[in-house]
Amino acid sequence: MMQNFGEPSITLAMIIEKGFIPAGSSVYASSEKKIVGVLNTDGSITIELHGKSLNFPYPSGAARAIEKRSLNGWLYWKIKEGENYRDLDYYRNKYMEIEKKE
16 A cells, blocks of 8 residues: 555544544643643644644644744644653554554
């Protein structure tokens, strides 16, 4: 099977749909935990930046808007669990483990 490199193989929408992360969860920027986004049902991230509400379809785009450079959004954005912060890649890996078993 050929992979289309224009689209990610696993999306945040897939992870939300499977219940690994609830829609509406807060996501925190790695560089500055003061910047908080909201994870939407469709897997997009909405952030407030420079007084505007901006919506990004992919985590890397939201990270790039903040940092002004190319970044891996799966590692940049964190979700707080108790006292710990887990990057989105943690949830993507959990999703992949479950998918392999099914």
